[in-house]
Amino acid sequence: MAKKVEVSNLNLRYGDFHALKNINLSIEERSVTALIGPSGCGKSTFIRCLNRMNDLVDHVTIDGSVLLEGEDIYRKGIDIDNLRYRVGMVFQKPNPFPKSIFENVAYGLRVNGVKDKSFIENKVRESLVKTALWDEVKDDLKKSAIDLSGGQQQRLCIARSLAVEPTMLLMDEPTSALDPISTAKIEDLIFELKKQYTIVIVTHNMQQAARVSDVTAFFYIGELIETDTTSKIFTNPKQEKTQNYITGRFG
Amino acid sequence: MNKKVSEAIAFGIFRVLSFLLVGVLALILLFIIVRGVEAISWDFLTKMPSDGMTSGGILPAIVGTLCLMFGSIVFAFPIGVLSGIYLNEYLKESKLKRFLRLMTNNLAGIPSIVFGLFGMALFVNKLNFGDSILAGSLTLGLMVLPVIIRTTEEALKMVPNSLRVASYALGATRLQTVFRIVLPIGMPNVLTGLILSMGRVSGETAPILFTVAAYFLPKLPTSIFDQTMALPYHLYVLVTSGTNIEASRPMAYGTALVLVIMVLIFNLSANLLRRKFSKKVKLK
Numbered sequence A: 001m002a003k004k005v006e007v008s009n010l011n012l013r014y015g016d017f018h019a020l021k022n023i024n025l026s027i028e029e030r031s032v033t034a035l036i037g038p039s040g041c042g043k044s045t046f047i048r049c050l051n052r053m054n055d056l057v058d059h060v061t062i063d064g065s066v067l068l069e070g071e072d073i074y075r076k077g078i079d080i081d082n083l084r085y086r087v088g089m090v091f092q093k094p095n096p097f098p099k100s101i102f103e104n105v106a107y108g109l110r111v112n113g114v115k116d117k118s119f120i121e122n123k124v125r126e127s128l129v130k131t132a133l134w135d136e137v138k139d140d141l142k143k144s145a146i147d148l149s150g151g152q153q154q155r156l157c158i159a160r161s162l163a164v165e166p167t168m169l170l171m172d173e174p175t176s177a178l179d180p181i182s183t184a185k186i187e188d189l190i191f192e193l194k195k196q197y198t199i200v201i202v203t204h205n206m207q208q209a210a211r212v213s214d215v216t217a218f219f220y221i222g223e224l225i226e227t228d229t230t231s232k233i234f235t236n237p238k239q240e241k242t243q244n245y246i247t248g249r250f251g
Numbered sequence B: 001m002n003k004k005v006s007e008a009i010a011f012g013i014f015r016v017l018s019f020l021l022v023g024v025l026a027l028i029l030l031f032i033i034v035r036g037v038e039a040i041s042w043d044f045l046t047k048m049p050s051d052g053m054t055s056g057g058i059l060p061a062i063v064g065t066l067c068l069m070f071g072s073i074v075f076a077f078p079i080g081v082l083s084g085i086y087l088n089e090y091l092k093e094s095k096l097k098r099f100l101r102l103m104t105n106n107l108a109g110i111p112s113i114v115f116g117l118f119g120m121a122l123f124v125n126k127l128n129f130g131d132s133i134l135a136g137s138l139t140l141g142l143m144v145l146p147v148i149i150r151t152t153e154e155a156l157k158m159v160p161n162s163l164r165v166a167s168y169a170l171g172a173t174r175l176q177t178v179f180r181i182v183l184p185i186g187m188p189n190v191l192t193g194l195i196l197s198m199g200r201v202s203g204e205t206a207p208i209l210f211t212v213a214a215y216f217l218p219k220l221p222t223s224i225f226d227q228t229m230a231l232p233y234h235l236y237v238l239v240t241s242g243t244n245i246e247a248s249r250p251m252a253y254g255t256a257l258v259l260v261i262m263v264l265i266f267n268l269s270a271n272l273l274r275r276k277f278s279k280k281v282k283l284k
Helices: A043-049 A080-086 A101-111 A117-130 A150-162 A180-193 A204-211 A230-235 A240-244 B005-034 B043-048 B061-088 B095-109 B112-126 B132-159 B161-171 B172-202 B232-242 B245-279
Strands: A003-014 A017-028 A032-037 A058-068 A089-090 A170-171 A198-202 A216-219 A223-229
Touching: A003 A198, A003 B132, A003 B172, A017 A043, A017 A198, A017 A216, A017 A223, A032 A043, A032 A204, A043 A170, A043 A198, A043 A216, A058 B172, A080 A089, A080 B043, A080 B161, A089 A150, A101 A117, A101 A150, A101 B005, A101 B172, A117 A180, A150 A170, A180 A198, A180 A204, A198 B232, A204 A230, A216 A230, A216 A240, A223 A230, A223 A240, A230 A240, B005 B245, B043 B061, B043 B245, B061 B132, B061 B172, B061 B232, B061 B245, B095 B132, B132 B172, B132 B232, B161 B172, B172 B245, B232 B245
Parallel strands: A032 A198, A032 A216, A089 A170, A170 A198
Antiparallel strands: A003 A017, A003 A058, A216 A223
């Protein structure tokens, strides 16, 4: 399988705080990589390095390299807006815009200069179908997205990311604010989406990591302790820390 | 003392005080309505003043005040909103930002008569606009600029950051995020700043005293370089320095009533506009 992302010697500091220590990780094309670890271990910080969301935070310094399809996304002169256009992101809490359902999904296309009305309509429809939301909302596309349930909002946010046809999808604890039924729907969705997309998901829920991912990476206090196929991590981890974490001895 | 009793007493006092506030407002309105209503007539609203301002109407003052409100808002609203956007959306926490904030607050604290003096020196004399609607509007605009800047800044601060982040994550630029997400959501509160400013602009006398207001000018302005009468100054004239103060007393109350009603109408319509905006962008 082809390498989608190649992270080498990545270090991130918030001021003096060394939040990510020398991370090396490669991510395969069309796979789901789960990032697990106790709170504050750096997994959310790490995922935000992949679409340069940390640029929005003050006093952050980053060194090392992150290659996305062979291109260093931290090189000088890279178009960051374009990078974020290519790498979609879904957040912990559903954050739909206070606009109509249709406009939420169309937003990414519009800000990237797409004007063709029928193209936008098709994309909106396609994205809502992919996220299994179409049948639930097809008659109220003009309704405000704020009126949807939490689970629907999160699927809308995923649809919103998919509409711009990203090459990779980052999910930062996408189900932590959702009930079990909505969570199951999102997990089914991840299963469907990985046929087409490379997905990196941060999760606190170990069952979730075991259910949806192909590869699991365990982070602990800013370090990447161990990466392996999910089945190996959960049955036969090499590191004692990983063993302790997944068996619930700390975390 | 019993907890319940002190609770009841405390909120009893709060209640009395808040009703007192409404009472004072009602009293002022009632006072002006009772005294002013006899002066109000179709002629009063549509005629020029006559007989040494003891009869006739106040049309030029109404038109003048409308021109000044419009002119100052056209000048101050865009500048104020754009400055507010710059402060809240672009500038990181820094010395420059604290300095700009401090200066904005200081500007808000300057007495309006000083604005009048400054407007006269800069717009009337230096830039040679003369006593004119242009000079008056710019002076009034400067005066309300800090209000608009601060309310815009506060309004944008209330827009959840998660929405900005979501917009960036889709590849939107900062400018697109500001104009497509942040500003529309903050708009209802930005409009509150506008309402406050309009009320102030319509009622201030000092800034227009040396820049535009005419003591007696029974004709309508035809260009922005014309002088004009204005309601607050006209009121001041009728009360203190008319040709026959006793005879012009009802006219004075009539003028006050018209001014108050005008401000009320503006506030009301701006509130409707505001409500329309908030419906469109309501957040949970």
